[in-house]
Amino acid sequence: MNFTNEDYFKGIVLFGLNAATYKMALAQTLLKASREGKTELSWEELSTTYFDAYKARLAANSMPQQGNPNRLTKMERIIKEHELGVLTSNQAIDKVADTAFDDVVPRFQTIGSDKNIVASYFYDIEKGKKLVLKDSLLSLTEPQINTLQQEVHARWGLLEGAFSINQTNFELANNIREIYLKNGHERKALTHNIPFLSGYQGNVCFYCGEPMDDNIHVDHVLPRQVINHDEIWNLVLSHGDCNLLKSDRLVGQHFVEKLIARNENIMGSNHPWKAKIQSTLGSTPKKRASNLNMHYDNIKSVLGRYYWGGSDSYNPASDPFYRRLITALNNK
Ligand SMILES: [Zn+2]
Structure with missing residues (x-):
């Protein structure tokens, strides 16, 4: 392969897996060390530069650093604690040193899900002590470092943009949550529904x-933590x-769609649940479908693009790896 050091670094930035923005901050930290010609990065220098990268990023334009709207990343929490005066700079940097690198430092040097492509290409790790930086990193030229810095910034911005789609309208989300809370009820035991439901699922x-x-x-199907009820139209096995x-x-x-079809099957029976579904979702198939879709849209407004598997097209039934995983887990 005719990959240059710059290509490898770019590959990590563009194609590395990103559940959060950690790799971008580490990339920035490594590029700074390269620019300064450092052959080693002590754990303290690593923590300080990494902390500064997040501090600057979040001060300039505070956007979510990962996709789950209910959570903050470790680094967002540390920066917040520092801003609130709960942690001094030194305490914050110590906390970064102790807690922030378990995943990102070992996983940084990967492209896609393949851990072997670049392995220990740019640095070796002495955990808790230092990163030993290699010539592959130190030989980057000034213009290459500048270009890579720009790539990192652009990618970081793209990730923040994707993560923030989850968090578009807090007020609307809160209002929807409140409506479901008001109309909801405490969780009930649901196992008595199993025989009935299994008749409709094979x-x-x-x-x-x-x-x-x-x-x-x-x-x-629509998460109970938002919908706040146990109506049969939303239950599956x-x-x-x-x-x-x-x-x-x-x-x-x-x-x-699958749930709507399942519910229509129940409507075709004479089970007592038929009347219940009719009273909550509507008297015709069209009304029931549109009401169920309305609830789904409400949930989307609250949870954003927080999809199982990462996207709305994800279907574990057509994911061979997922099916193998489930089979393995079931046969444990
Ligand atoms: Zn399953």
Whole structure:
């Protein structure tokens, strides 16, 4: 391969996996060290520069640094604690040194999900002590470093933009949450619904399509933490592991369509739940579909693009790796 050192660094910045913005701050830290010709970066220098990178970033334009609207990253918390005077600069930097690098330092040197492409290409790690910087990093020229800095800034901005889509309208989200809270009720035991629901699902999991095992969970398709009720129109059966992996995240529209079809099957029966669904979702298939979609849109307003699997097209049933994973977990 005709990859230059600059290419490798760019590959990490552009194609590294990013659940948060940590790699961007580390990239910036490494480029600074390269510019200064350092052969080693002590843990303290690493922590200080990394802390400064986030401090500057969040002061200039405070945007979310990861995708879950309910959480802050470690670094956002540390910067906030520092701003509030809970931590002095030194205490904040110590906290960075102790807690911020477990994932990002070992994982930085990867492209995509392949950990072997660049391995220890730019530095070796002496955990808690120092990074030993290699010629591959130190031989970058001034113009290359400038270009890479720009790439890092652009990519960092793109990530923040993607993460902030989740958090567009706090006020609307709060209002929707309040409506569901007012109309909601305490969680009830749901296991008595299993025999009934399994009649409409065959013996397979609603999400992954693999056969059920003994550990059957009743799952709320639209997350209960927002919808705040246990109406049967929102309940399906899933593997315990699928329930756990989906957690309180949003599913794609395709699962909403599947749920609508399932509910219409119930409407075609004479089960007592039929009247209940009719009274909560509407008297015609069209009304029921549009009401269920309305609830789905409400949940999206609250949770943003916080999708299971990262996107609205994600379908574990058509993800061979996911199905293998579930089968393995079920056969443990
Ligand atoms: Zn499953």
